Amino acid sequence: MADAPERHSTAPETQRLSRREFLHLAQGVGLGVASAGLLAACAPAAAPAPGGQAQPAAPAQRRMRDITFLLDVTPYGKHALYYAGADHGEFARAGFNVKFASGQGSGDVVRKIGAKAADFGLADTSAVIVARAEGAMIKQTFMTHYKNLMSVFSLKKHGINQPKDLEGKTIATTAGDASLVMLPAFARINNFDHTKVSTLVTDFPSKLPAVLAGRAHGSFDFYTSWPTWVRAGQRQNEEVSAMRYADWGLDIYNNGIVVHDDLLRSEPNMVKEFLHALAEAIAWAVENPDAANAITLKYNPALDRDTARDELQVHIDHLMVDEVRRNGIGLMSEDKMRRTHQLVLENYDLKRPVEFEEFWTNEFAPRGIIPKV
Amino acid sequence: MSAIRLREVVTAIATLTVVTVLWEVVVRLFQIPSFLIPAPSAIWQEFASRVELYANHTWITLYETLLGFLLAVVLGILAAIAIVYSRVLQSVVYPVILILQIVPKVAIAPLLLIWVGYGLQSKAVIALLVAFFPVVVSTATGMRAADPELLDLVKVLKGSRWQEFVKIRFPYSLPFIFSGLKVAITLAVIGAIIGEFVGGNEGLGYLIVIANAELKTAMSFSSFILLSVMGLVLFGLIVVLERLMVPWGVTEEEEIPTAV
Numbered sequence: 001m002a003d004a005p006e007r008h009s010t011a012p013e014t015q016r017l018s019r020r021e022f023l024h025l026a027q028g029v030g031l032g033v034a035s036a037g038l039l040a041a042c043a044p045a046a047a048p049a050p051g052g053q054a055q056p057a058a059p060a061q062r063r064m065r066d067i068t069f070l071l072d073v074t075p076y077g078k079h080a081l082y083y084a085g086a087d088h089g090e091f092a093r094a095g096f097n098v099k100f101a102s103g104q105g106s107g108d109v110v111r112k113i114g115a116k117a118a119d120f121g122l123a124d125t126s127a128v129i130v131a132r133a134e135g136a137m138i139k140q141t142f143m144t145h146y147k148n149l150m151s152v153f154s155l156k157k158h159g160i161n162q163p164k165d166l167e168g169k170t171i172a173t174t175a176g177d178a179s180l181v182m183l184p185a186f187a188r189i190n191n192f193d194h195t196k197v198s199t200l201v202t203d204f205p206s207k208l209p210a211v212l213a214g215r216a217h218g219s220f221d222f223y224t225s226w227p228t229w230v231r232a233g234q235r236q237n238e239e240v241s242a243m244r245y246a247d248w249g250l251d252i253y254n255n256g257i258v259v260h261d262d263l264l265r266s267e268p269n270m271v272k273e274f275l276h277a278l279a280e281a282i283a284w285a286v287e288n289p290d291a292a293n294a295i296t297l298k299y300n301p302a303l304d305r306d307t308a309r310d311e312l313q314v315h316i317d318h319l320m321v322d323e324v325r326r327n328g329i330g331l332m333s334e335d336k337m338r339r340t341h342q343l344v345l346e347n348y349d350l351k352r353p354v355e356f357e358e359f360w361t362n363e364f365a366p367r368g369i370i371p372k373v
Numbered sequence: 374m375s376a377i378r379l380r381e382v383v384t385a386i387a388t389l390t391v392v393t394v395l396w397e398v399v400v401r402l403f404q405i406p407s408f409l410i411p412a413p414s415a416i417w418q419e420f421a422s423r424v425e426l427y428a429n430h431t432w433i434t435l436y437e438t439l440l441g442f443l444l445a446v447v448l449g450i451l452a453a454i455a456i457v458y459s460r461v462l463q464s465v466v467y468p469v470i471l472i473l474q475i476v477p478k479v480a481i482a483p484l485l486l487i488w489v490g491y492g493l494q495s496k497a498v499i500a501l502l503v504a505f506f507p508v509v510v511s512t513a514t515g516m517r518a519a520d521p522e523l524l525d526l527v528k529v530l531k532g533s534r535w536q537e538f539v540k541i542r543f544p545y546s547l548p549f550i551f552s553g554l555k556v557a558i559t560l561a562v563i564g565a566i567i568g569e570f571v572g573g574n575e576g577l578g579y580l581i582v583i584a585n586a587e588l589k590t591a592m593s594f595s596s597f598i599l600l601s602v603m604g605l606v607l608f609g610l611i612v613v614l615e616r617l618m619v620p621w622g623v624t625e626e627e628e629i630p631t632a633v
Contacts, residue, residue: 105586107585107586107587107588110588111408111409111588114406114408114409115409130587130588131408131588134406134407134408134588134589134590135406135407135408135409136406136408136588174586175579175582175583175585175586176583176585176586176587177586199574200491200572200574201572201573201574201579201582201583202483202486202491202571202572202573203483203570203571203572205483206483206486206487206571206572209483209487210487210491210572213487215487215490215491348587349587351407
């Protein structure tokens with residue numbers, strides 16, 4: 001009798017690992033764990049943060065308050081005014097252990113302060129107003145960029161010497177750049193047609209190469225970038241020229257120290273003490289720019305010493321205006337703030353009209369800290 | 374549609390609906406400010422108020438993606454044929470392709486835009502660079518996977534190299550090519566967006582950059598929802614095409630690649 005064909009069950013077989021399969025599995029798991037351990041042990045030491053930790057000079061028994069300070073962009077020469085307090089001791093004497101971090105522009109900084117991801121941040125006043133309209137409860141509490149730094153840099157051969165020359169040109173910009181947003185206001189003040197200016201939107205480091213490669217005639221930039229442009233132009237044998245908005249009738253406040261409303265409410269004295277220490281540090285840096293520049297280089301060794309020193313000088317020149325010589329570093333004048341507020345309301349597409357009193361205050365800035373220069 | 378597919382689709386739609394409703398409720402309940410996360414209703418409102426703007430920019434990104442993808446397919450298949458049929462070309466071409474793949478496109482995108490220009494073409498080039506590798510690798514693998522007995526049969530019957538390619542190697546490689554195409558199309562979308570992030574005045578990536586700078590989260594969410602839908606539709610088109618062209622060898626569900 002022929003064997004009946006084997007009936008193969010269609011139900012899934014219950015799996016019982018054979019010993020060989022088990023050993024293979026164990027081998028694999030063991031190898032995986034060993035590799036992971038080896039990788040973890042060999043991991044390169046974390047690179048120091050762009051700012052680095054401050055060295056407290058205060059006696060050990062004082063309890064230090066940890067502060068996160070968010071710079072507006074990747075650090076460069078102008079930030080000496082903010083680094084100074086960390087190494088020169090103003091922050092430590094006031095009881096602060098300051099950790100620096102970099103934002104990716106004012107828009108990013110106001111978002112982070114609004115989300116309470118950092119205690120203090122450096123951001124443009126217009127960004128503060130936009131952020132408040134979008135629901136971020138923050139305030140400008142201390143001014144450092146007093147004179148408007150907005151400018152248009154270009155190759156001299158394109159002949160952009162006065163505002164009207166912008167018509168018919170292509171200007172490189174980053175998305176949402178403040179200089180670009182204020183262009184209509186700049187045009188109105190100087191009687192030219194801003195719609196006749198084309199823009200090339202790109203990322204921040206590409207603006208200068210784009211102009212040098214002939215993709216744009218010029219670029220919107222803060223005047224603190226001028227030293228880099230001059231040197232780049234020299235290397236390419238190109239003459240470069242700058243046109244500052246402030247020289248042509250548009251002078252508003254730029255960057256200052258931004259703080260969340262809740263922090264102002266819960267720890268007003270801490271904020272006042274920090275801003276006082278900051279003002280003292282800035283005053284020292286203005287009086288000793290070479291030493292301050294050295295501190296920046298200590299935290300950011302990749303920067304070029306001379307370019308950084310020139311960039312610091314630009315910031316100092318835009319800080320030491322008449323009202324600072326009269327009243328001290330940090331305080332803001334109502335007139336100028338009104339003008340700034342008005343221009344932002346007119347030129348930005350705000351979600352709601354932000355009130356004049358809600359986005360800034362002089363209450364926390366120190367009085368009368370004036371550098372002797 | 375089979376009962377199983379229908380159930381899958383209904384489950385997916387139901388899940389999406391539940392997630393959306395939950396999201397709306399959480400944002401309203403905790404009064405989360407719009408600059409952190411927008412409510413779905415706000416996203417819809419933003420989209421509905423400027424449909425034409427989004428349609429225009431979606432079309433731009435789609436054009437860049439398709440142009441880059443088609444170039445990647447043509448050049449990729451040609452490169453694969455060269456690699457499989459010539460040892461010399463393989464040792465010359467393969468390392469170059471590998472290097473192109475390893476260099477992160479995010480790093481060279483700014484340079485590319487300066488060389489090629491800030492318009493659509495440079496974005497298509499980045500899409501091409503990103504989508505090229507999967508097409509080459511999958512096509513070459515497929516062509517080498519032909520049954521060796523059938524290849525011997527062609528030799529025995531004195532068939533030419535061309536006949537071997539058309540009748541045996543190419544049909545055998547189609548399932549592999551399609552799995553490569555599925556990877557490539559999604560990468561092409563990512564490539565186009567990388568280009569738009571770096572520079573230019575058009576496209577969904579450009580809208581996202583502008584929206585981020587002005588804290589307009591509803592706008593950036595609208596843009597990347599549109600982007601996701603576009604990617605899904607393109608992927609789906611490849612799946613449909615595969616069913617039509619390769620009815621005998623439809624592969625299992627592929628994973629969507631996420632790294633560039």
